[in-house]
Amino acid sequence: MERISALELLSKFDPELIDLTQKETERQRTTINLIASENCVSPLVACLEGSIWANKNSEGYPGRRYVAGCELADKVENLAIDRLKELFQCEHANVQSMSATVGNVAILNAVLKPGDTILSMELSHGGHLSHGAPFHYSGKMFNVVHYGVARETEKIDLGQVRKLAQQHQPKMIICGTSSYPRLIDFAAFGEIAKSVGALLFVDLAHNIGLVAAGVIPSPVPYADIVSSSTHKTFRGPRGGGIILCRQELAGKIDRAVFPGLQGASKLDMIAARAVLFKECMTAEYKRYGKQVLVNAKALADGCLNQGMRLVAGGTDTHLVVVDVTKLVPSGKEAEAVLESVGIIANKNPIPFDALPPNTCSGVRMGSPFLTTRGMKEKEMYLIGTLVGKALHNYQDSPALAEIREQLLGLAVRYPLFAAEWLPQKA
Numbered sequence: 001m002e003r004i005s006a007l008e009l010l011s012k013f014d015p016e017l018i019d020l021t022q023k024e025t026e027r028q029r030t031t032i033n034l035i036a037s038e039n040c041v042s043p044l045v046a047c048l049e050g051s052i053w054a055n056k057n058s059e060g061y062p063g064r065r066y067v068a069g070c071e072l073a074d075k076v077e078n079l080a081i082d083r084l085k086e087l088f089q090c091e092h093a094n095v096q097s098m099s100a101t102v103g104n105v106a107i108l109n110a111v112l113k114p115g116d117t118i119l120s121m122e123l124s125h126g127g128h129l130s131h132g133a134p135f136h137y138s139g140k141m142f143n144v145v146h147y148g149v150a151r152e153t154e155k156i157d158l159g160q161v162r163k164l165a166q167q168h169q170p171k172m173i174i175c176g177t178s179s180y181p182r183l184i185d186f187a188a189f190g191e192i193a194k195s196v197g198a199l200l201f202v203d204l205a206h207n208i209g210l211v212a213a214g215v216i217p218s219p220v221p222y223a224d225i226v227s228s229s230t231h232k233t234f235r236g237p238r239g240g241g242i243i244l245c246r247q248e249l250a251g252k253i254d255r256a257v258f259p260g261l262q263g264a265s266k267l268d269m270i271a272a273r274a275v276l277f278k279e280c281m282t283a284e285y286k287r288y289g290k291q292v293l294v295n296a297k298a299l300a301d302g303c304l305n306q307g308m309r310l311v312a313g314g315t316d317t318h319l320v321v322v323d324v325t326k327l328v329p330s331g332k333e334a335e336a337v338l339e340s341v342g343i344i345a346n347k348n349p350i351p352f353d354a355l356p357p358n359t360c361s362g363v364r365m366g367s368p369f370l371t372t373r374g375m376k377e378k379e380m381y382l383i384g385t386l387v388g389k390a391l392h393n394y395q396d397s398p399a400l401a402e403i404r405e406q407l408l409g410l411a412v413r414y415p416l417f418a419a420e421w422l423p424q425k426a
């Protein structure tokens with residue numbers, strides 16, 4: 001009730017902000033969102049994000065706080081930690097970092113010294129900026145060597161990983177990607193890391209929801225440290241990272257997050273994630289994970305049907321990267337054409353891209369958001385086909401207008417969060 005009356009007051013006091021919020025709600029409902037790193041939280045998560053917990057300072061860790069009145073805060077943070085440990089069968093979990101990128105910096109600081117060597121995936125082949133990009137803290141502080149995908153298969157070249165590991169003797173090997181559509185062989189990475197005495201750090205930001213749902217393999221048995229965001233396939237609140245690690249690294253990791261990098265954490269976000277972790281243990285969530293995979297494949301098939309080339313030959317996950325240069329001049333052009341018909345996706349470099357990063361040759365598309373809305377393979381295949389048709393007809397305004405109408409009709413039939421994913425046993 002309090003929230004409803006606050007909303008009424010807000011609409012009188014700040015009509016500008018309410019107007020923008022309503023328009024954004026409309027935008028999300030009327031467009032086909034294929035951004036692979038976006039999702040829509042459940043009403044349970046939304047209820048706790050921005051809740052009363054946001055008022056509480058809980059600097060420190062459960063049982064070791066720097067402020068009083070934390071008895072309940074301790075219980076909330078411990079709930080989040082215990083559920084995460086159960087969900088991923090890991091020894092230790094930290095839930096305080098303010099973003100996955102900050103969490104990654106904490107991990108590097110925890111176990112490396114400045115100048116140490118890291119072996120990680122090339123950004124343009126699907127890696128992440130926090131894995132040693134020259135413009136990021138990680139690239140400035142550490143000596144970074146990159147592996148990538150093989151030119152012919154566009155899949156991770158494990159032979160190259162092994163060779164570079166032997167040659168450079170890194171202290172840490174990083175795997176985990178932002179735009180790589182295939183599964184990563186964590187066991188092989190673990191074996192290579194062990195053979196050169198390196199730590200294996202897996203950044204699971206994109207795929208973690210699929211691991212939580214049990215539909216793709218977990219890196220936990222092979223990795224020393226695993227990090228993730230919670231707002232991508234996981235379907236939790238945006239902002240905030242999690243770190244999982246072996247018990248012997250727990251103290252170092254915790255100290256590197258707080259006080260090494262951050263002050264007080266954000267308890268409302270921790271509470272919102274605690275309920276997410278409980279959702280992840282339900283049959284509905286497992287079904288959601290399966291549907292995300294099936295939907296990504298259907299989307300890929302639709303694209304293939306229109307003569308588009310799939311990077312790495314297809315997908316094992318929630319995302320597809322297509323080379324669009326047979327149909328339009330660049331990924332940048334494709335992104336704009338797609339937005340004009342109501343499809344939201346992002347341009348993305350492809351491995352060994354002939355075009356510069358700001359135009360690039362690819363588009364990345366993912367299924368998590370539309371799956372949350374309740375779309376199934378039939379709709380995803382149709383959407384893949386319409387992506388192709390829009391690109392084929394990129395200079396034909398009447399054809400594009402027709403596609404826009406068809407997609408609008410599809411989008412408005414679905415809620416943002418389909419009731420079928422809500423926990424049924426409450």
Ligand SMILES: *Cc1c(COP(=O)(O)O)cnc(C)c1O
Binds near residue numbers: 127128203230241
């Ligand atoms: C998205 C992503 C991150 C960053 O997550 P933020 O919460 O936005 O900081 C880190 N690593 C990988 C591989 C990602 O895809």
